[in-house]
Amino acid sequence: MRNPRWLSAALNQAATIGVTLLGLLILTFVIGRIMPVDPVRAIVGEEATREVYMNVYQQLGLDKPMWQQFLFYLRDVATLDFGTSLRTGQPVLDDILHVLPATIELATFAIVIGAGIGIPLGVLAAVNKDRWQDHAIRVFSLMGHSMPIFWTGMIGLLVFYAALGWVGGAGRMSQFYIGLVPDRTGFLLIDSALAGEWEVFRSAVNHLILPAALLGYSSSAYITRMTRSFMLDQINQEYVTTARVKGLSERKTIWSHAFGNIKVQLVTIVALAYGALLEGAVLIETVFAWPGFGQYLTSTLRMGDMNALMTCVLLVGVIFIALNLLSDLLYRVFDPRTR
Amino acid sequence: MLHSETGRAGARLRLPQGLSAFGNILKFLWKSPTSAFGLIVLGFLIATALLGPLLAPYDPYAQDLQNTLQAPSTAHWFGTDELGRDILSRLLFGAAITLRIIFLVTIVVGPIGMAVGTIAGYFGGRVDTVLMRITDIFLSFPSLILALAFVAALGPSLNNAIIAIALTAWPPIARLARAETLTFRKADYISAARLQGASSARIIWKSIVPMCLPSVMIRLTLNMATVILTAAGLGFLGLGAQPPMPEWGAMIATGRRYMIDSWWLVTFPGLAILTVSLAFNLLGDGLRDALDPKQMNRR
Numbered sequence: 247m248r249n250p251r252w253l254s255a256a257l258n259q260a261a262t263i264g265v266t267l268l269g270l271l272i273l274t275f276v277i278g279r280i281m282p283v284d285p286v287r288a289i290v291g292e293e294a295t296r297e298v299y300m301n302v303y304q305q306l307g308l309d310k311p312m313w314q315q316f317l318f319y320l321r322d323v324a325t326l327d328f329g330t331s332l333r334t335g336q337p338v339l340d341d342i343l344h345v346l347p348a349t350i351e352l353a354t355f356a357i358v359i360g361a362g363i364g365i366p367l368g369v370l371a372a373v374n375k376d377r378w379q380d381h382a383i384r385v386f387s388l389m390g391h392s393m394p395i396f397w398t399g400m401i402g403l404l405v406f407y408a409a410l411g412w413v414g415g416a417g418r419m420s421q422f423y424i425g426l427v428p429d430r431t432g433f434l435l436i437d438s439a440l441a442g443e444w445e446v447f448r449s450a451v452n453h454l455i456l457p458a459a460l461l462g463y464s465s466s467a468y469i470t471r472m473t474r475s476f477m478l479d480q481i482n483q484e485y486v487t488t489a490r491v492k493g494l495s496e497r498k499t500i501w502s503h504a505f506g507n508i509k510v511q512l513v514t515i516v517a518l519a520y521g522a523l524l525e526g527a528v529l530i531e532t533v534f535a536w537p538g539f540g541q542y543l544t545s546t547l548r549m550g551d552m553n554a555l556m557t558c559v560l561l562v563g564v565i566f567i568a569l570n571l572l573s574d575l576l577y578r579v580f581d582p583r584t585r
Numbered sequence: 586m587l588h589s590e591t592g593r594a595g596a597r598l599r600l601p602q603g604l605s606a607f608g609n610i611l612k613f614l615w616k617s618p619t620s621a622f623g624l625i626v627l628g629f630l631i632a633t634a635l636l637g638p639l640l641a642p643y644d645p646y647a648q649d650l651q652n653t654l655q656a657p658s659t660a661h662w663f664g665t666d667e668l669g670r671d672i673l674s675r676l677l678f679g680a681a682i683t684l685r686i687i688f689l690v691t692i693v694v695g696p697i698g699m700a701v702g703t704i705a706g707y708f709g710g711r712v713d714t715v716l717m718r719i720t721d722i723f724l725s726f727p728s729l730i731l732a733l734a735f736v737a738a739l740g741p742s743l744n745n746a747i748i749a750i751a752l753t754a755w756p757p758i759a760r761l762a763r764a765e766t767l768t769f770r771k772a773d774y775i776s777a778a779r780l781q782g783a784s785s786a787r788i789i790w791k792s793i794v795p796m797c798l799p800s801v802m803i804r805l806t807l808n809m810a811t812v813i814l815t816a817a818g819l820g821f822l823g824l825g826a827q828p829p830m831p832e833w834g835a836m837i838a839t840g841r842r843y844m845i846d847s848w849w850l851v852t853f854p855g856l857a858i859l860t861v862s863l864a865f866n867l868l869g870d871g872l873r874d875a876l877d878p879k880q881m882n883r884r
Binding site: 248262265266269270274275278281340380384385388389392393394396397398400401403404408420521522524525526528529532533543544547548550555562563566567572 | 719725726728729730735736737738739804814818822823837841844845848859862863867
């Protein structure tokens with residue numbers, strides 16, 4: 247506020263977000279309109295009379311011109327009315343809020359694993375640039391980036407569940423425990439801990455670990471690459487040479503000097519990787535029968551459930567915009583040079 | 586008349602240079618073991634796609650209900666599927682489908698991205714703002730999810746999957762072409778062409794597009810791994826190539842039901858996807874190094 251330049255930048259950004267959101271809404275609206283599903287038939291059924299059909303047709307506003315329909319859509323979205331899912335008969339928003347915690351739980355574990363693998367490997371690769379460690383890490387992380395995650399999921403189930411029995415199979419917990427823990431937050435680990443059901447908690451961790459590890463591995467590729475290039479930028483700078491010359495141990499030079507300076511950049515990268523996990527989640531949830539957002543999305547696709555699909559796409563877009571904004575803000579807050 | 590002469594002379598000067606640069610890049614790539622692996626796999630993929638029908642020991646669609654779900658053996662190297670079809674033959678035919686997806690996506694995405702990017706970069710101002718806002722909207726989605734939505738709208742089929750992937754893959758190309766255009770839109774030879782009275786369309790087509798081409802081509806190569814994984818993901822979800830077709834992702838989807846007892850049904854198609862996408866990633870990584878001037882000089 248003190249700084250008018252800062253304010254105008256913020257206003258500019260707000261305008262950009264507004265325009266992007268509007269574009270997003272146009273996009274979902276268009277997708278909804280070109281879908282080969284008759285929304286009226288879906289509501290009234292195949293045997294409805296012409297009269298009933300026309301009634302609903304008008305109720306939905308389909309007789310109005312396109313731009314007016316779009317305004318109706320905007321009004322509905324503004325009031326958080328996303329319509330009813332044709333598949334479940336519930337309001338779409340309730341459905342999504344119900345499945346989202348499962349995905350957030352999975353994605354959060356995955357990003358912890360992904361950052362836990364990716365950041366140290368990236369630093370290691372940068373420190374050993376062009377040596378065998380660098381090449382090995384490069385191949386390892388590109389491998390994670392190249393694997394079709396739905397396939398790795400199946401192979402993981404075959405090896406670690408069917409053959410070795412180390413982890414739980416499909417689903418969020420053993421069939422045996424379903425319904426045992428009251429649904430308070432939707433996050434199974436938190437719910438079971440609150441209820442003091444440690445058996446359920448263990449079962450949940452057992453089922454979570456494999457899909458989360460695979461998702462995390464696939465996202466670690468990006469984190470490794472970025473960490474490596476950030477570190478390389480730092481290592482070549484003079485203050486690092488100074489630190490070495492004055493006799494600081496190599497470990498201290500790398501971890502407290504160079505690494506300290508890339509923390510902000512890393513946070514923004516991890517935030518973006520977190521959003522990208524949604525993509526892998528769609529596929530891996532199908533393989534692991536994980537009752538989350540990804541599975542909800544794919545089943546709406548199969549059913550041609552227009553309202554649910556439009557809302558899912560919109561939600562993913564909004565999450566992405568929000569994460570981009572967040573990483574931008576983090577940058578501004580923590581990095582004094584950007585002010 | 587005059588400007589067309591300069592345009593042609595420019596093209597004549599650039600072409601041999603471009604070719605020798607291409608040769609240098611290949612040589613550079615060949616020296617690194619990882620990108621050499623990428624080159625070999627790519628060559629193998631193209632050869633398989635072209636010669637698949639000759640190499641395949643069986644008809645990929647021929648059912649043999651006497652020999653369903655056979656484990657790998659000398660008769661069927663990679664085993665047979667639930668309808669007794671030879672998996673190796675299906676994989677070999679699938680290579681052509683994969684290559685077709687990559688090829689079609691690339692020839693759609695390249696021109697679209699190039700057109701949007703060069704126009705935005707050349708005209709600047711409001712045109713730039715509008716075009717880049719549209720690009721950003723498409724960029725604000727993970728590509729698979731946007732592709733899913735498009736396929737749902739268009740109906741599931743291989744061609745619609747290709748269209749959907751193309752619709753989601755152009756924004757990075759457009760951004761790149763715009764950035765490239767911005768670096769030389771103020772260059773003297775562009776001003777010269779303008780002073781001679783060349784139209785904007787002509788300047789973009791004759792002077793700007795050829796300059797953007799190399800970096801756009803590289804970016805397209807880098808994208809191919811993502812294209813393969815997205816296509817396979819769509820196939821797996823039943824939204825891409827439809828079942829009798831030997832598309833690798835779709836093969837995994839049908840094999841999934843028999844996975845516990847017949848591991849070979851999902852293992853081999855998955856390995857094929859992994860190998861090809863890893864090859865493109867390694868190749869892209871090598872290309873990035875090859876075009877980084879600092880790297881070029883050191884080796």
